[in-house]
Amino acid sequence: TIAYLFLLLFLWLYTNIKTRIKFIYGIFIIPILYGISGPIVHLFAISALFFEFLTNGKKKYISIIYLLIAALSAIAGTYLGYSRNLTLAFLPEAYCNPLQTVSGIYYAWYALPMTMLLVAYLKRYKEPVSLKGKCIWEGAQWAIMFLLVYQGIFHFGKLDAQHSMKQDYLLRTEQWDLVISEFNHDVLSKRRMCGLNLALAHKGQLSERLLDYPQHGIETLMLHWDQSIYTAQLHSDLYYCMGIISAAQKFAFEAFVSSRSSGNPRMLKRLIETNLITGSYPIADKYIQLLEKTWFYKDWATAHRRFLYNDKAVEEDKILGMKRRCWKAEASAAKLYTDPVSSLINLLPACPDNKAGLAYLTSFLLLNKDIETYKTLQESLYRSPAWRDMTECQQEAIVICSPNDPHFWLEHGVSIKVRNRAIAFMQKVQDVSRSGQNLAVALASEYGKTYWYYYMFNMMDK
Known part of the structure; x- marks a missing residue:
């Protein structure tokens, strides 16, 4: 164009x-x-x-x-x-x-x-001489032009992809607030939900607002790997946010080498970040030199030169320093984990300031309805530096761990407010069941955004 x-x-x-x-x-x-x-x-x-x-x-x-x-x-x-x-x-x-x-x-x-x-x-x-004739002649030309443009836009414009393309642009430019505020509930897809959850994680709101949106299993947190460039980019963004640096670098390289010959600056930036984190400074330097030859990424690349061969600068940086601690914990693990849940369970005790990693880990378990693993994780990690407070959604999952034991709830961090609401929810379920109403419909208005409702009625893809 x-x-x-x-x-x-x-x-x-x-x-x-x-x-x-x-x-x-x-x-x-x-x-x-x-x-x-x-x-x-x-x-x-x-x-x-x-x-x-x-x-x-x-x-x-x-x-x-x-x-x-x-x-x-x-x-x-x-x-x-x-x-x-x-x-x-x-x-x-x-x-x-x-x-x-x-x-x-x-x-x-x-x-x-x-x-x-x-x-x-x-x-x-010859053009018409009369005013009426000129108007008809000009009007016919404009009408044909308008028709061609109108049909061309709807035929070639891929309008159904506009929302996803806009969200991808906002994610690439890290405009997290706009990703959240401009999310359209009428145009849903797993890819768009992944982008929304990524923005929520960056804003520190994933655990609190997880069920404010139509989640549908763990693929609304991370898409199934389909070996496409676009999924590789998204996976790199997700793993980087979680603090799993080796996977973030792997998918960035996958997307970069699979892109067209003009390159992929978005993933080149990620490769610079991950190589700075791992201390591979000569490689990061090579990539910085490439980006410094571009118009739009030159300033960003030059700004990252200060981290080259400077461990202290990397470790003192708010983002890179925390990611380096995650990478060191990953590198020192007894074995290599290939899934995000196992990786995060291993990383979080060694890197307690990785709040996005905790939010993703608990969200993976809750959306997958893996209550047993969630219970084990909560008993081992809750009240440690890595997990100091529980959101209401996380507390609601504790109720499901032992639904008939309010004492267990309180011992595991459930507030009085959530305890009372759990008792009211169970009573409402019994009342609706006796009345013969549709349970999902009757509970939706009052409890539709609770984990109990998700656990009971959300049918995940197999």
């Missing part, structure tokens, strides 16, 4: 420039446009040639040289490394992911010269 806009800008300048210097402008702008925008330059050369012939320009035959200059620019650019090969130096596939089918982009490629031919054909007919 940006390349096409550059094409239109330079072509507009070409059509409005004085005739005496138009040819010189065309010759010099072609290699410049190729350097800026790539193979779109061939469309410029063709369109400029069409313009000269369709307007009967004085230099219409000599303007054929535009095609030669465009071709030479592409060939030279290939040998200088601007294009991977000659095919991508000439064709619009250069702007697309090589793993996708991109035939649709040729419609835009052909549309401009075809429109020029159509306009030249229509100009053969």
